[in-house]
Amino acid sequence: MGDARYFSSSKRGEIHELKEELNSPNKDKKKEAIKKVIAAMTVGKDVSPLFPDVVNCMQTNSIEVKKLVYLYVINYAKSQPELAILAVNTFRKDTMDPNPLIRALAVRTMGSIKLEQMTEYLLEPLRRCCKDQDPYVRKTAAICISKFFEISPDMVEDQGFVAVLKDMLSDANPMVVSNAVIALCEMQQQSGKRMMPLDEKTVSNLLLALNECTEWAQVIILDAITMFQPKDSKQAKEMIERVSARLSHVNSAVVVFSNGGLVEARAAVDMVVGSTLTNVLSAIKVIMKMMEKLNNTDMIRVMCRRLSAPLVTLLSQEPEIQYIALRNIRLIVQKRPIVLQGEVKVFFCKYNDPIYVKMEKLDVMVMLANERNVDVVVAELVDYANEVDLEFACKAVSSIGRIALKLQAAADVCVNAILELIEHRADYVLQESVVSMRDVFRKYPGKYEFVIGPLCENLESLAKPEAKEAMIWILGEYPDRIENAGDLLYSFLDGFFSETYAVQQELLTAAIKFFLKDTSKTNQDIVSKVLKACTDSSSNPDLRDRGYMYWRMLSMGDLEKCKKIVVAPLPRIMDTSLLVESNLLEILLGTIGQLSSIYFIAPDELIEGTKQYEEMEDYYEDQSSVEDRSQNIKAVKAAMASPRSYEERTTDLDSGSEDTSSSSSSSDEDDDDESSESESEDEETPTTATPDLPIQRFMVHPEDQKGDVVERVRVCCTSLDDVRVLRLVLTSSNGHTGLKVAGGIGFVKGVLCMELLIGNSGGVPLTGFAIQCNKNAFGLAPKLTQIAGMPDTLQPGSSVSVRVPLEPNRLNSGSPPPNHPPLLLQTAIKTNVDIFYMNIPYTLYVVFESKQMINAEQFLSLWQRCGADRQTSRAAVPSQPLNPEMVVARLRQVNLFHVNTRGSRDGASAALYFGACLTNRLVVLLELVLTRTVPQKVMVNVRTETPPLVNHMHYLIESLLQLKPATKAQQ
Template identity: 40%
Template sequence: MAMFLAYIPPDYGLHRMTIQGKVAELRAELNSGSKKDKNFTQKKIALKKIVANMTMSNNEMVSLFPDVISCMQIQSLEIKKIALALRTMSYVHVKEFVEATVPLVKRLLRDADPYVRKTAAYCVAKLLNQLLRDDNPTVVASALASLMDIWERSETIKLTLDYSNASKMVAILPDCSEWGQTYILEALMSYVPQESGEATLLAERIAPRLSHSNSAVVLTCIRVMLYLMNYIADEKQISALCRKLSPPLVTLLAKGSEVQYLALRNALLILQRRPDVLRNDIRVFFCKYNDPIYVKVTKLELIFMLANEKNIDEVLTELREYATEVDVHFVRKAVRAIGKLAIKIEPAARRCINLLLELVSTKVPYIVQEATVVIRNIFRKYPNQYESIIGVLCEHLDSLDEPEAKAAMVWVIGQYADRIENSDALLEDFLYSFAEEPVEVQLALLTATVKLFIQRPTKGQDLVPRVLKWATEETDNPDLRDRAYMYWRLLSTDVNLAKQIVMGEKPPITAESEKLDPQTLEEMCLNVGTLATIYLKPVQTVFQAHLAHVPESSHL
């Protein structure tokens, strides 16, 4: 029979006996109870030796773990701080260690010293980390949920995943419960792809979750895919993934009003970040008669975002219906959307204006007022193009009783004072109530009167001194007073210079003011499906504002 002999160094037995002797010596030092050693110097030295040995990968020190535990009962801050040894020992995957650690850590988490509590928290995270290799998907998902909770509440602990672990988590997704899938998907946000191929493969593998019946799974999956797209270099692959995001968002619109609203708010964000999503799905956002007002208003925002030259006729037909509904708030929003579309889509401006004039002819006061506001903006966008409709607006001056609408009409009269035959008389009618008007209207009247004088000096020479006197001597508002003084000095110094300033070119006006700044948009896309996307504000802002109103006793 062949025999295989293992090579044993000559001094192996001696080495083994030396280690065992060292362990026995350290155990004796840890358990010594000399009354003369009141500062526990011997125990401190022994603990430091154990830490040093563990650092040198001397695994024999594991057998001393129960003795270390007994030392933790000693009321000495220095000895407690040597609980740092737990961090080192927690790397050793030994069943006995885990069983001995759990009760200790539970006690250390309530220790009076914050350093001990912090170190115990690290240990908990490492114990949970071992469960990530469990064979049961539910256990893995629960461990992830706990780790993420610790990570979110700690400033020093960070959850990180490599591709191997991320891939394993994706593999068990189909075997997890719906909430387990949510935990795993959220954890994937801690994975940073090192190359485009990794991000693409993971995105493709989690894409089937988009068809899940649970809304939380769908929205979390969308969030992860948007995150992974940031690491994908191929634009064709990004476009393909974007097309996959459209059907699940549309499906969510068939659910209850609350889920619909959440999906709509997130769609607003996604469209700003990835315009390819939902590009051809504008009809799914058309309002239903029984939609709650908050759903209707959000759908209206999406219709505006998706409107283009190809579908503008269909959109205007829909908006005409909205402008005749009974809900005043929604009607105002619809009328304003028509005006904004005239600014957004220049080839459709005339069609939008014709619809606005059609709505103004109904003589419904709130429709007239909203139309006046948006037509003012249209004049600013397209100077010297649509002034022929000013006469129609002037026929409905009696309908204007809201500050924004009044200010808009006054702006039109002042800007086109040389084209409106009775512009001086119209302004004088508004000036009768100058003292009672809000500052917004007073500022508009002041500027319009100066414009009248500059364009038609003989018509405005009586009005200007009167308005400037009111604005400088009979008002307490510093903005109004300062502007009046500025105009007075300009007119007194050089009328031509005043004309260049007051009648100068206006800043360009756009209909895209609702867009978020890039940094906030990026943060919002990383929080798809959360409360922050409802408010369209950063997470810290939302939850700080929320907690500020919660009594301290109710904090968890």
């Protein structure tokens, strides 16, 4: 049975028994007790009452026991910070233990306990370990410095640990060097400051260490070298020669990761089967970077050919590795097409390749196709088009069309191949052929119209919306080349309202083209029927407006002018579907082998995590120093920092809230005016430059609609891109897209609700909507899984606003909330297509009790119990003068209840005390000290027994009162 027995106990009163066993003088009994504690902690039981007893067990020479105790301390240090301090002396003692394993274990644990109050006690032991004689301790200390930097970056810099890491770059042990590199790179990424020294001497030391360290250490060093900027072509050539040896590495793992963040790197490692991929790609990345400095064309050609063999070798690995290699090959080939110029046959698909590998190989084949190999490539694609896998066969047909667009000299070969496939009369082949030929007609007008006849013979086989769009475009563009074009177009009109909006729009345009080219009675009937359907019966605003535009244009009577607009010659097109935009390409080439290069998404968009809160707090800073800020974030910050009063901004919003989106479902009309706010609110507000905030709510407590001082409090529930936690078009668990969601959480008429704007941006109707939330710290969950007010069917292109009432304490996770705002409610929306997952942001006030639960006597008792050790203070300056009455009114609106006010003896300041009880019975206490100086200063003091609530509370107060951090001079 082994250690499994520790996880099977479920008896009551276990804590008391464990406490006795932990204090037993018997070492074996104590060891068994610690194992039981760790097992209970692992399965989610609360064993925090045993903290002092477990910490006492640290005084032992057993490494196994120390590891278990350290694991316990790491887990409960955040919730028991005052007890975690008890372990400081043991840490300091263990860093001087004769056993280097214990010294390293102590250092590693020190770095994992992220408590700022402990950091200052551990700096000296850490400094001592950085100079330890054992390299294992030194390399562990290097990583510990980067972890301390996450907690207190200023302290790490002031204490000179950055210089210590730089000295480690010249350490004799290559593992110490690699860990120093990784620590400096992480700190550089977090701070945005230049910390990694990349001069010639440092790079030379790194290259020397490269030959002696492990494979993953080589990856880390190569990533750092990627950031080096050679001063001339000669130096770049020398770098290439020294790194080229990595290309023949037995483990192809020395080639992937770049300088863009170890979180992403580790995620990529988990995704790859084995460590084989990384060595080769990291080396290729360095060489690609250095080739930018080469001015010798022959040298560039030689190096490109040298890159070919290792890339081809990767294609003989496992399918997962092949896929990652193929995604990176697409980037490399786009930048340097000659790298794999003569290797197209390597990418021919094997019968046992997984579908995801086959699809990537098709894309690479299209990119490598040229005049010399096009016959072989097209013949291979024709074979693929006859495969039983429909998705693969359709992609093969579309690939033939892309080659026709890419290579003018090969267009005849490609068109003949498509004609050959059409003769087989397979429905899926025909539909892809129609789409491909539509693009060929655009690229080569007047050249391949003889294909139109065979396409029109199989019109009844078209089922995909894309194929229908393409066929209708062909009918509208070439009505004079098709004998019964009017009848064919009329056949599509019978099912007009069952088609997607894209097909309907194509039908409208084609009907107008028919009429302008031939004003016969038949065409008049067609255009009248289409225009009437679009303007009278369509719920799509774009289609309706386009119909009105065409109708008014035709009513002017000048058909020649109309022809110049609608039937004008079209510009030629080119296939860019496989190309990455040039700026993004340069970014992705610097992240070869990371998730960024696999998803073709910039690292800043892919990795959010801690950056999200940093971006939210940056609105306090001088905007002139912030360069890379999205427009939506700027709009939110400008709105929150607006010098106008809350009432003025509320009036602006309410005045613009009457125009709801005409694409919303009719169920919206049943809601009151307060709930039908438009997507263009704040249009008249000069401070918010971008009207890209689909949902912004003013959350107001109903009891506060009185009094002269009362002002509405704005809590922005921004659009999905604004908080960068949701995507505009959500991707489901199986990769489907089409659900467009914006959302926020707040009070509406005193009821806690999740307000969602749900849109269908896909091509099929969405039905069967249901909603559910994941377990969370406050147990927030919908009262009903069905979404009230949601229509049975949400048509493509339409959207609807709904409210989902929420109730706390229904799905409690038993874990504390995250340390930094915003709070996120993990939500899933189920449709007939798939299940879509998202995070809905909300602010702490949402989970405040609406009734006052703390009186003055209770407040005083709780305030003293928390003590000054649990108080966090921040000095701030308000954007407009504050008085006590105004502050009390504003905080009352979010259920922060005023308990007492105390003035100073000299009358220069006033202290206001507030308390809030959360729905899960946690308590937050607040002291606001307002000065009467000019400029006015505000001291915000927060006390709570739950540390994760501190930052959320400060963020809420600073948002409500429009506070900015005080400078040192102002303090």
